[in-house]
Amino acid sequence: MSRKRIRDIRNEELIEATIVAVHKRGYGVVTMAEIAREAGASAASINYYFGSKEGLMEATMLHLLGKLRRAMSEGYATARTPRERLYAVMDANFADGLFTVPQCSIWMQFWANAPYSPRLSRLHRINRARVRSHFLAELRALLPAGQLETARQALQCYMDGVWLQAAQSDAPLDPDEARAAAHRVVDLVIP
Numbered sequence: 120m121s122r123k124r125i126r127d128i129r130n131e132e133l134i135e136a137t138i139v140a141v142h143k144r145g146y147g148v149v150t151m152a153e154i155a156r157e158a159g160a161s162a163a164s165i166n167y168y169f170g171s172k173e174g175l176m177e178a179t180m181l182h183l184l185g186k187l188r189r190a191m192s193e194g195y196a197t198a199r200t201p202r203e204r205l206y207a208v209m210d211a212n213f214a215d216g217l218f219t220v221p222q223c224s225i226w227m228q229f230w231a232n233a234p235y236s237p238r239l240s241r242l243h244r245i246n247r248a249r250v251r252s253h254f255l256a257e258l259r260a261l262l263p264a265g266q267l268e269t270a271r272q273a274l275q276c277y278m279d280g281v282w283l284q285a286a287q288s289d290a291p292l293d294p295d296e297a298r299a300a301a302h303r304v305v306d307l308v309i310p
Contacts, residue, residue: 130168130178133158137179142221146176146228177238180229183222184246190214191253201260202309205274208253209301212278218294223285250275261309270308277304 136158140149151162151172158164169175194207212218233243254271262270278301285292 129160129164131182133160133165133168133175134179134182136160137175138221138225141176141179141228142224146225146232151175173236173238176229176232176236177242179225180239180242183217183226184242186214186217187211187246190217201257202305205254205257205261205305205309206302208250208257209274209278209305210298213281213294213297213301215294218285218292218297220285220288220292223282223288223292226282227286258309273308274305277301 133154137154140154140157143149144153151165154172154175155162155165165172165175169178190211191207194210195204198204198207229239230243233239251271254274255267258267258270281297281301285297
């Protein structure tokens with residue numbers, strides 16, 4: 120087992136503080152000083168590690184995309200059929216460590232701000248292409264070609280809609296229920 124460097128630990132603390140601060144105040148108005156205060160650090164440390172607020176947001180999204188990728192790999196490791204792999208795609212997006220109100224909130228704010236930032240836009244395009252590819256890879260084995268895109272859009276829009284609702288929730292989220300509901304949606308789209 121490798122030891123974490125102090126820099127990596129500090130980066131994680133700043134990223135977690137970013138998730139909390141952006142959820143509380145919103146990406147457009149939160150300041151580096153507020154994020155630093157949430158982390159018990161100085162704004163200068165954010166500049167040192169990330170260069171700018173945009174750099175911090177990019178690092179935060181890369182962190183969350185890493186969580187999503189790990190959840191996807193875990194699901195794929197046990198999935199045996201195209202339907203099970205489709206469930207795994209949905210499950211990853213509602214994973215315990217990812218499907219929380221603050222994290223859903225920052226994802227929504229990321230999507231809203233991506234068109235205005237080349238760095239964030241690049242991450243957004245990569246993520247959307249990856250999600251699209253995962254859905255289509257499994258749907259091809261389950262549906263005729265003429266139904267693929269409609270099914271993909273239905274599943275992706277469902278997922279995005281749940282995340283949007285979650286970002287606005289006042290109550291804690293139930294990832295188990297979200298995954299069960301996502302499976303029911305998959306079963307409705309692919310009888």
